Amino acid sequence: MSSKKRLINSKKAKIDAKILREKAERIASGTTFFSVEDLSPDKIQELLQELHVHQIELEMQNDELHQSKDELNTVKERYFDLYELAPVGYFTLTAEGKILQANLTATILLSTPKSALINHLFNNFIAPEDQDIAYLHFKSLLSTYASQSFELQMIKGDGSKFWAQVDVSHSQNSIGQRTLRLIINDISERKNTQRDLAIAAIAFESQNGIVITNAKGTILRVNQAFTRITGYAAKEAIGQYISILKSGRQGEQFYARLWSTLSTQGRWQGEIWNRRKNGEVYAELLTITEVNKDGLGVTHYVGNFSDITEDKEAEAAIHRLAYHDSLTGLPNRRLLQDRITQSIYTSVRSLSYGAILFIDVDYFKTLNDTRGHNIGDLLLVDLAQRLRANVRQSDTVGRQGGDEFVILLDELSHEMSEAATMAQQLGEKLHEVMKKPFDLNGFEYHCKISIGISLVTKDATVEDLLKHADIALYKAKDEGRNRLRFFDPTMQEALEYRNTLESELNYALSQKQFYLYYQPQVDTQGQVQGAEALIRWHHPIRGVIPPHHFISLAEDTELILFIGSWVMESACSQLKKWEESPLTKTLQIAVNVSAREFRQINYVSQVKRIIQTSGINPSRLKLELTESIVLDNISDTIEKMNMLKQLGVTFSIDDFGTGFSSLSYLAKLPLDQLKIDKSFVDNIPGAKNDELIIKIIINMANGLEMDVIAEGVETQAQRDFLEANGCITYQGYLFSKPLPITEFEHYLKLNSN
Ligand code: C2E
Ligand code: CA
Ligand code: CA
Numbered sequence: 001m002s003s004k005k006r007l008i009n010s011k012k013a014k015i016d017a018k019i020l021r022e023k024a025e026r027i028a029s030g031t032t033f034f035s036v037e038d039l040s041p042d043k044i045q046e047l048l049q050e051l052h053v054h055q056i057e058l059e060m061q062n063d064e065l066h067q068s069k070d071e072l073n074t075v076k077e078r079y080f081d082l083y084e085l086a087p088v089g090y091f092t093l094t095a096e097g098k099i100l101q102a103n104l105t106a107t108i109l110l111s112t113p114k115s116a117l118i119n120h121l122f123n124n125f126i127a128p129e130d131q132d133i134a135y136l137h138f139k140s141l142l143s144t145y146a147s148q149s150f151e152l153q154m155i156k157g158d159g160s161k162f163w164a165q166v167d168v169s170h171s172q173n174s175i176g177q178r179t180l181r182l183i184i185n186d187i188s189e190r191k192n193t194q195r196d197l198a199i200a201a202i203a204f205e206s207q208n209g210i211v212i213t214n215a216k217g218t219i220l221r222v223n224q225a226f227t228r229i230t231g232y233a234a235k236e237a238i239g240q241y242i243s244i245l246k247s248g249r250q251g252e253q254f255y256a257r258l259w260s261t262l263s264t265q266g267r268w269q270g271e272i273w274n275r276r277k278n279g280e281v282y283a284e285l286l287t288i289t290e291v292n293k294d295g296l297g298v299t300h301y302v303g304n305f306s307d308i309t310e311d312k313e314a315e316a317a318i319h320r321l322a323y324h325d326s327l328t329g330l331p332n333r334r335l336l337q338d339r340i341t342q343s344i345y346t347s348v349r350s351l352s353y354g355a356i357l358f359i360d361v362d363y364f365k366t367l368n369d370t371r372g373h374n375i376g377d378l379l380l381v382d383l384a385q386r387l388r389a390n391v392r393q394s395d396t397v398g399r400q401g402g403d404e405f406v407i408l409l410d411e412l413s414h415e416m417s418e419a420a421t422m423a424q425q426l427g428e429k430l431h432e433v434m435k436k437p438f439d440l441n442g443f444e445y446h447c448k449i450s451i452g453i454s455l456v457t458k459d460a461t462v463e464d465l466l467k468h469a470d471i472a473l474y475k476a477k478d479e480g481r482n483r484l485r486f487f488d489p490t491m492q493e494a495l496e497y498r499n500t501l502e503s504e505l506n507y508a509l510s511q512k513q514f515y516l517y518y519q520p521q522v523d524t525q526g527q528v529q530g531a532e533a534l535i536r537w538h539h540p541i542r543g544v545i546p547p548h549h550f551i552s553l554a555e556d557t558e559l560i561l562f563i564g565s566w567v568m569e570s571a572c573s574q575l576k577k578w579e580e581s582p583l584t585k586t587l588q589i590a591v592n593v594s595a596r597e598f599r600q601i602n603y604v605s606q607v608k609r610i611i612q613t614s615g616i617n618p619s620r621l622k623l624e625l626t627e628s629i630v631l632d633n634i635s636d637t638i639e640k641m642n643m644l645k646q647l648g649v650t651f652s653i654d655d656f657g658t659g660f661s662s663l664s665y666l667a668k669l670p671l672d673q674l675k676i677d678k679s680f681v682d683n684i685p686g687a688k689n690d691e692l693i694i695k696i697i698i699n700m701a702n703g704l705e706m707d708v709i710a711e712g713v714e715t716q717a718q719r720d721f722l723e724a725n726g727c728i729t730y731q732g733y734l735f736s737k738p739l740p741i742t743e744f745e746h747y748l749k750l751n752s753n
Contacts (some may be wrong), residue, residue: 089184092171095142097122100179109164109186112157122182127153127161137168141180145170151187163191209284211303217242220300229284229307231277242303247281249273258288262301266290271308282309325399327377328384336398336406340462343410347458350411353419354456357407357427358469359387362448362481363595363632364403370599370633371443376403378440379447390433391426406469408456419455420486427451427484446631448482455487474498477552502553504539509562513538516570517738520747521590521709521731524723528748530588532624532711532731533571534738535563555596564597565606572614574741575621583752584745590622590652595629599636604643611647618648624675626654634665645670652709657693666704674701676727678712685721698726 039047083090089106093099102117110117110125126134130152137148147169154164165185173179204210209226213219219237227233230245237244250273262268269287276282284305291300323335331339343354361367361383368376380403387397387405396408409426412419430449438445452473454465468487476485478498508514515538518531537545554560571589578584597603611618623644630637630653641651652673653666657680676697683690694710701708710722713732722730736747 089182091117091122091180091182091184092173093122093180093182095178095180097138097180100173106184109162109184110154110156116157125154127155129153134166137166138180141168141170142178151191154184162186162188207306209303209305209307211237211242211305213242213301213303215298215300217301229276229282229305230274236277242301245274247273247275249281262288262290266292271312272305282307283312284308328381328399330384330388330405331396331398333398333400336396336400336408337462337466339396339398339408340456340465343408343456344458344460344462344465346410347456351458352411352414353416354412355409355419355423356454356456356465356469357409357423357430358400358452358454358466358473359405359407359430360450360452360473360477361403362450362477363628366595366599366632367445370636371440375440375443375445379438379445382438382440383447383449386433387430390429400466406466410456416455416457420453423453423455424484424486427453431482431484448628450476450481451484452476453484453486478548480548481552498549498553501545501550502557505537505550505553505557505559508537508539509559509566511540513540514563514566515740516567516574517740518574518589518744519731519738520736520744520751521588521729522735522751523730524728526735526751528587528751529729530590530620530622531744532590532592532738533567533574534592535567536738536740551594555594558596560594560596561600564594565610567591568607568610569614572610572616572621575616576614579617579620583748586620588620588622588650590624592624592654593629595626595632598625598629598640599633604640604647607644607649608647611649619650622650622652622672624652624654627656627658630665630669634668638668641670657697666700671704671706673707673709676708676710676722678732681710681712681714681718681722681732684718691721694722694727695725702726 084104086103086105089109090101090103091099091106092101099117099120099122102114104114107114107117112125123131123134133150133152137150140146141148147167149165149167151163151165153161155161163186165187167183167185169181171179171181204223205225206223207225209229210221210223211219211226212221219240219242222232222234222237226237230237232240232244254272258268258270258272267287267289269285272284272286273281274284285308286303286305289302289304290298291302292298323332323338324330325332340356346352347354361379364376364379367379380399384397384399384405387407391397391407391409394410396406396410398406398408400406407426409423412422430451434447434449438447450473452469452471452475454460454468454472456465460468472485472487476483479485515536516533517536519534520528521530521532522528535547535551537547537550539545551560554563568591571591575587575589578587600606607623611621625637625641645651650672651670652675653671654675655677656674657677674697676694680690680694680697684694685691698708707729708727709729709731710718710727711731713719713722713730713734715734718732719730719734736744739747
């Protein structure tokens with residue numbers, strides 16, 4: 001029986017029972033239109049029968065009623081299950097938004113008891129920022145009757161928020177009121193996943209390239225930055241092996257280490273060289289992470305990388321700047337030190353000797369001062385190239401600073417002497433290649449270098465080696481420059497001596513420790529024609545110090561300028577004194593002029609001033625210039641010499657024959673005398689070559705109408721050879737050593753007639 005039918009039946013039963021009961025009451029109260037006595041037994045029997053039937057009917061109806069009640073209870077329970085315990089929250093609201101009904105789920109969702117919901121505004125449970133959304137949807141529902149569906153954040157009783165999906169429809173309650181029926185779903189989880197996905201998506205499309213591969217290295221996914229960096233579009237990359245990016249710059253070992261780190265630590269980070277689609281190799285900073293969820297083995301690899309090529313280039317540029325000399329592009333002092341350190345290691349490992357050549361440009365300062373720094377720089381650049389071009393690829397040529405260069409020769413030989421010979425050969429080769437003049441912006445320059453060499457041995461330190469090479473270099477300079485010297489321990493002492501001298505030299509002038517010695521210059525008769533003034537340093541402790549111990553030192557420190565003028569002044573005041581006596585009146589004094597002095601811009605005026613203040617006859621003053629001074633800057637030389645010549649000063653070319661003199665320039669100079677260098681005189685008579693050179697010099701002097709003098713004449717044989725060939729003036733120990741003035745004057749008296 002349907003519940004409806006059952007309901008109708010139970011109504012009918014109720015009505016029948018009512019009639020029956022009235023009938024019975026009437027009979028009992030005797031108000032019936034008949035009395036019992038009036039009834040016939042049949043009638044009674046009939047009534048009883050009727051009653052019995054009714055009773056049975058009643059009982060049946062009662063049963064049915066019970067059954068209906070049970071069924072109603074079941075329905076009620078089902079309703080409770082359906083409504084109250086529904087998986088969604090149900091609300092019924094008034095049109096104004098007041099809560100009329102809420103199911104149990106709604107109270108659970110909002111963590112709020114029903115009592116706190118009913119008759120309260122639904123709005124109270126909406127997050128303030130979303131109240132507008134709800135308002136607009138409710139408004140639209142009320143005006144259009146169209147169901148609304150939207151998401152908003154709701155607030156629980158404890159103040160926490162959750163995301164709700166709201167479905168609301170229009171309705172009317174039993175009393176005809178407009179109501180809103182709401183279904184609320186908690187969608188927080190979905191929202192969170194959505195948000196996480198959105199974040200992940202944004203993260204995936206970051207500036208960094210991202211590539212996801214399976215466990216075998218097949219590319220599954222890439223982001224846009226991957227495409228931007230590698231040049232491979234997603235569809236080109238996906239399905240390929242990750243090795244398409246390999247540049248080949250890193251060897252198998254590198255990859256082996258990478259995989260071993262990855263498998264042991266689950267992650268690898270480092271710099272790697274990869275290749276773009278266009279073939280270009282680039283540097284990336286790469287992090288590879290294993291995906292090994294629940295420890296079930298690697299399923300994927302995620303590579304995250306950024307292009308650091310520019311950083312690398314900047315790094316390289318910084319490295320270049322930090323380790324190379326900006327002018328010549330050669331390794332600088334710092335890099336040299338590194339290389340020397342390496343070289344020492346190599347030397348230990350391979351039991352071989354290397355060498356360090358310390359090179360210094362002779363008279364570089366003079367070039368710089370007279371020609372300007374630009375020309376000086378040009379020389380350094382060209383020189384750097386020339387040095388570089390003459391060593392092996394594996395050798396290091398570096399600039400130590402200023403005009404100092406260092407060449408590092410690695411692993412020359414296992415034999416010390418052989419290594420030394422090889423280093424020496426290179427040094428000689430360098431001297432040879434210097435013979436070709438440098439073209440400095442049209443200015444032809446003959447560059448000479450001094451070289452100090454030390455051998456790289458296993459027990460040396462970088463400092464030692466450089467110091468030793470430097471000491472050897474000083475030795476080379478000391479011995480007259482344009483040469484090469486090896487370091488030996490005695491040099492060390494010499495250097496220390498030199499260093500002390502250098503500081504003591506500063507006081508020598510003010511302490512009046514300098515003296516001029518005079519070495520006679522005589523004619524064939526032994527008659528004194530004049531003297532060469534040679535400086536001596538009377539050191540209070542060390543005694544007399546010869547000029548070759550301190551002149552080059554003074555040249556390096558500019559002190560030569562003061563010393564030079566002191567020499568000139570002393571020589572002139574001596575000349576002045578000699579002018580007073582007939583015996584000495586015609587004597588000349590030859591004064592040595594160093595390059596540094598001569599190159600001073602105001603050199604001529606200095607000489608002029610000294611001549612004037614001393615009041616000497618300038619023709620008695622002879623300036624000795626070396627060939628190298630003259631050649632150094634020929635136009636400046638000619639200009640100055642001519643001006644000095646006009647003052648009346650005379651000139652002699654010192655050490656003649658040792659330089660690169662050529663007739664063409666000799667003819668242009670206002671020269672009075674050539675001075676044949678001692679080195680030629682030493683070997684005559686006998687050495688055919690030197691004899692020939694001497695003869696040529698003498699002829700040349702004659703041809704140019706110049707005097708000629710030979711220095712370093714020690715033997716009669718030398719003197720006779722010279723005289724026989726037309727040289728009639730001599731200077732040397734054969735006649736006298738350089739003498740202090742009083743002794744010189746004594747010598748004069750003895751040798752005059
Ligand atoms: P120099 O101009 O070639 O001087 C000649 C050198 O030869 C002198 O050495 C002299 O003492 C030495 N000498 C002369 N005759 C003989 C000889 O027969 N045998 C030997 N073995 N030597 C002889 P000193 O005085 O030691 O001077 C060395 C150098 O120092 C000079 O070479 C010159 O270049 C430089 N010097 C000397 N005095 C001065 C000076 O006042 N100013 C400058 N700028 N340089 C100077
Ligand atoms: Ca001289
Ligand atoms: Ca000389």
